[in-house]
Amino acid sequence: MRASLFITCYNDTLYPETGRAVVRLLERLGVELDFHPRQTCCGQMHANTGFRGEAFSQAKRFVRLYQDAETVVIPSSSCVAMIRDQYPMLFAEMGNETLRNQFAALLPRVCELSEFLIDRLGVEDVGAYFPHRVTYHASCHGLRALQLGDRPWRLMAKVRGLEQVPLQNLDRCCGFGGTFSVKNAEVSSAMLAVKLQDVIATGAEYCTALDNSCLMHLGGAMHRQYAGMKTIHLAQILASTEASPAEATL
Amino acid sequence: MNLAAAGHPVLDPTLAPPFPQAALPVLRNPQLRKNVAHAIDVIQAKRAKLVAEKADWQELRSAASAIRDHALENLGYYLEQFEARCTAAGGVVHWATDAAEARAIILELLRQENASEVIKIKTMTSAEIQLNPFLEAAGISAYETDLAEIILQLGDEEPSHIVVPALHINRSQVREIFARRMGLKDLSDDPQALTNAARTWLRQKFLTIPTAISGANFLIAETGSVVVVESEGNGRMCLTLPRAMITLAGIEKVLPRFQDLEVMLQLLARSATGERMNPYTSLWTGVTPGDGPERFHVVLLDNGRSSILASSRERQTLKCIRCAACMNTCPVYRQTGGHAYGSVYPGPIGAILTPQLMRMQHAQSLPYASSLCGACYEVCPVKINIPEVLLDLRALVTDQERGQFRRFLDPMYLGLRIANLIFSRAWLFHAAQFFGRIGLRFFTRKDGWIHSLPSLGAKWTQTRDLRGLPSQTFHGWWAARGSKPMKEAK
Numbered sequence: 001m002r003a004s005l006f007i008t009c010y011n012d013t014l015y016p017e018t019g020r021a022v023v024r025l026l027e028r029l030g031v032e033l034d035f036h037p038r039q040t041c042c043g044q045m046h047a048n049t050g051f052r053g054e055a056f057s058q059a060k061r062f063v064r065l066y067q068d069a070e071t072v073v074i075p076s077s078s079c080v081a082m083i084r085d086q087y088p089m090l091f092a093e094m095g096n097e098t099l100r101n102q103f104a105a106l107l108p109r110v111c112e113l114s115e116f117l118i119d120r121l122g123v124e125d126v127g128a129y130f131p132h133r134v135t136y137h138a139s140c141h142g143l144r145a146l147q148l149g150d151r152p153w154r155l156m157a158k159v160r161g162l163e164q165v166p167l168q169n170l171d172r173c174c175g176f177g178g179t180f181s182v183k184n185a186e187v188s189s190a191m192l193a194v195k196l197q198d199v200i201a202t203g204a205e206y207c208t209a210l211d212n213s214c215l216m217h218l219g220g221a222m223h224r225q226y227a228g229m230k231t232i233h234l235a236q237i238l239a240s241t242e243a244s245p246a247e248a249t250l
Numbered sequence: 251m252n253l254a255a256a257g258h259p260v261l262d263p264t265l266a267p268p269f270p271q272a273a274l275p276v277l278r279n280p281q282l283r284k285n286v287a288h289a290i291d292v293i294q295a296k297r298a299k300l301v302a303e304k305a306d307w308q309e310l311r312s313a314a315s316a317i318r319d320h321a322l323e324n325l326g327y328y329l330e331q332f333e334a335r336c337t338a339a340g341g342v343v344h345w346a347t348d349a350a351e352a353r354a355i356i357l358e359l360l361r362q363e364n365a366s367e368v369i370k371i372k373t374m375t376s377a378e379i380q381l382n383p384f385l386e387a388a389g390i391s392a393y394e395t396d397l398a399e400i401i402l403q404l405g406d407e408e409p410s411h412i413v414v415p416a417l418h419i420n421r422s423q424v425r426e427i428f429a430r431r432m433g434l435k436d437l438s439d440d441p442q443a444l445t446n447a448a449r450t451w452l453r454q455k456f457l458t459i460p461t462a463i464s465g466a467n468f469l470i471a472e473t474g475s476v477v478v479v480e481s482e483g484n485g486r487m488c489l490t491l492p493r494a495m496i497t498l499a500g501i502e503k504v505l506p507r508f509q510d511l512e513v514m515l516q517l518l519a520r521s522a523t524g525e526r527m528n529p530y531t532s533l534w535t536g537v538t539p540g541d542g543p544e545r546f547h548v549v550l551l552d553n554g555r556s557s558i559l560a561s562s563r564e565r566q567t568l569k570c571i572r573c574a575a576c577m578n579t580c581p582v583y584r585q586t587g588g589h590a591y592g593s594v595y596p597g598p599i600g601a602i603l604t605p606q607l608m609r610m611q612h613a614q615s616l617p618y619a620s621s622l623c624g625a626c627y628e629v630c631p632v633k634i635n636i637p638e639v640l641l642d643l644r645a646l647v648t649d650q651e652r653g654q655f656r657r658f659l660d661p662m663y664l665g666l667r668i669a670n671l672i673f674s675r676a677w678l679f680h681a682a683q684f685f686g687r688i689g690l691r692f693f694t695r696k697d698g699w700i701h702s703l704p705s706l707g708a709k710w711t712q713t714r715d716l717r718g719l720p721s722q723t724f725h726g727w728w729a730a731r732g733s734k735p736m737k738e739a740k
Contacts, residue, residue, distance in 0.1 A: 007724050007725070009673065009679070011724060012683075012723050012724045012725055013683050013686070013719060013723060014717065014719065014720070015720075016720055016722060016723055016724035016726075016727055017720070018724075019724035019727070019728075020724065020727060023728075035725070035728050037676065037725050037728070037729065038676035039676070039725075040672075040673040040674075040676060040679045041669075041673040041679075043673075045666070045669065046666060046669070046670060047641065048622060048641065048644070049644060049648065049662070049666060050617075050641075050644030050645045050646075050647055050648030050649075051645075051648055051666050051670070052645045052648075054666065054667075054669075054670035057670065057673075057674060058670075058673055058674075061673075061674065086641070089638075140621070140622075140623035140624055140625070141624075144623070144624040144625070144627075144628055145624060171625065172581050172625075173581045173621050173623035173625070175581065175621055176621065177620070177621025177622055177623070178622075179662065180618065180620065180621045180622070181709070181710060182662070182706050182709040182710060183270065183618050183662070183709075184269065184270050184273070184582075184618065184619060185270070185709035185710070185712060185713070186270065186273060186274060186277055187269075187270065187273050187277065187582055187585055187586055187619070188621070189712070189713040189714075190277050190283075190585040190586075191581050191582065191584075191585055191621070192713065192714070193713075194581075194584075194585070216716070216717075217714065219717070220710070220714030220715045220716055220717075221713060221714045221715075223699055223714075223715040223717075224701075224713065224714055224715045
């Protein structure tokens with residue numbers, strides 16, 4: 001199996017350890033990975049703020065870069081949701097026939113990391129070892145837009161040593177919402193405070209998710225509050241083995 | 251008087267402050283937040299239980315969505331059919347293009363009735379056209395008969411929810427309002443005692459005021475009927491005792507067939523109050539001699555609705571049946587309550603309806619009052635894709651604002667324009683990462699975290715830290731490792 005990694009702009013810049021974990025995990029599972037060094041951003045930030053023309057130019061770029069990829073793996077549920085839910089409208093409104101056809105051909109080959117592991121590779125046990133108490137935050141885009149369902153839990157269930165701690169009000173947003181966290185910073189913070197109560201109440205050592213943007217939000221508040229819990233992308237847990245433990249988030 | 255400055259919520263979108271600003275007084279009010287969160291958590295839990303017992307819930311949603319789509323696509327036809335059937339049954343139909351016209355029609359009808367007082371069934375549409383203060387100024391006292399509306403009216407409060415308008419007020423506050431306004435010093439905050447106080451107060455209104463105003467949950471084109479669903483029986487009283495009834499309804503409320511109620515009523519009560527069936531469902535068609543009002547008028551209100559209808563993507567906004575499930579599930583509403591939305595229509599549906607009713611000339615902050623979590627779309631009984639409409643409206647607002655001179659140096663606009671340039675070239679993106687890392691070093695503490703940033707970044711760091719940028723990007727790492735696959739340690 002060959003796959004092309006779209007790491008996303010903020011993982012590339014802020015969370016390279018997640019990208020390294022994806023590489024380690026997928027290569028361990030025998031996937032032949034490639035990486036387009038010219039990739040930048042999917043356009044979600046622009047689209048969600050109302051900058052459609054700009055979002056369209058990122059969307060075009062994405063399709064041009066990846067049109068020949070066998071499969072595109074993206075370790076960020078909200079970026080996958082952007083591509084699935086918003087690209088069709090952007091291309092319908094602003095694209096031409098060629099672009100629409102290229103996108104239609106590419107779309108079925110774009111998948112989120114847990115979808116890739118379970119639906120494409122057909123694995124649940126990735127041979128991981130992570131001896132910690134972990135709670136899973138179901139990011140809204142993974143939960144509702146991608147309908148990831150029980151995929152993340154099936155993957156975590158096979159991680160040796162991992163103890164899952166259920167999170168109350170699992171379907172409640174952490175309040176990040178991209179530029180929402182800045183445009184409506186106070187409301188976002190109030191949502192975050194409520195979410196964090198549920199997360200901290202689990203008593204877990206780590207809060208994990210399939211989207212580093214939620215984890216940046218939750219982790220930023222945990223650090224500010226000396227909350228005694230860390231965030232870690234699920235890819236890093238899945239990449240972790242007894243011999244090579246996860247590179248812990250700082 | 252500047253009501254906003256005095257801390258009083260302003261529900262007029264032309265005057266209300268922007269959402270982030272309007273939300274602050276609520277965020278600083280623990281009692282209010284507790285009241286709102288408690289009330290919607292109770293309704294949410296009841297709803298979830300009753301939805302779970304319907305095996306065909308998703309099919310019902312699809313059917314309701316199709317019914318509403320069809321009604322809106324053929325709205326002119328069904329409205330004319332409604333008018334013809336209602337008129338044939340003895341009703342009089344009036345058409346109002348805007349709030350002022352609707353108010354004038356209603357005032358004229360009340361003058362014809364020689365009314366100095368009028369009783370009202372809960373209607374958010376009358377709040378939309380600010381009917382009560384208008385009537386008051388014209389010398390007509392309007393008395394609300396819905397318990398929550400009585401609380402608001404007597405307490406000089408504003409509605410914060412479309413189904414449970416006094417949701418932000420708890421019962422000890424209700425006791426205080428009733429004791430003060432009804433002169434009941436010894437009133438307890440026992441729900442039974444409070445209800446009895448309201449009942450006694452209301453009974454006298456029902457028995458002495460012969461003119462009533464209602465809203466409508468649905469208009470049935472096929473029969474010319476009006477449908478009102480309610481929980482307290484006050485609506486039934488208003489529909490039987492008065493001699494004259496005036497119904498104010500938005501033009502989008504029409505359903506093609508009587509049988510469509512089968513679908514709608516199953517969805518509405520479950521979605522709205524978490525009940526299998528609402529206690530009172532009243533249907534009436536024109537006038538019936540010897541039974542109920544002798545004179546019946548329907549005022550059909552446009553007030554911006556036909557402009558929403560004109561857009562094929564935004565039209566879905568008008569499918570709304572006002573169940574409020576979206577606000578009950580909304581994590582933003584849960585924190586802010588309804589007043590922050592500066593409109594009688596709060597929550598996710600308000601965030602898309604209000605700016606469109608204002609023809610995008612006011613309430614431009616509302617489409618941004620959402621984290622786009624999608625919970626509203628998931629629960630909507632008529633499948634309005636609220637996040638999709640929010641995004642469309644954000645694009646409209648951005649297109650309006652981006653040409654404005656004062657936006658040129660606005661950090662958000664400037665930042666996003668620069669980001670677009672950066673994302674369009676890999677070398678620029680990599681250079682920005684490089685210089686960004688150097689720049690952010692000045693803000694990064696020894697522990698590797700950023701605790702404080704200037705400008706827009708301060709909006710982030712007011713409540714969260716940010717991890718400093720790692721010394722190596724992912725693409726840098728990938729390039730450095732060459733094409734060799736990673737070695738797994740044994």
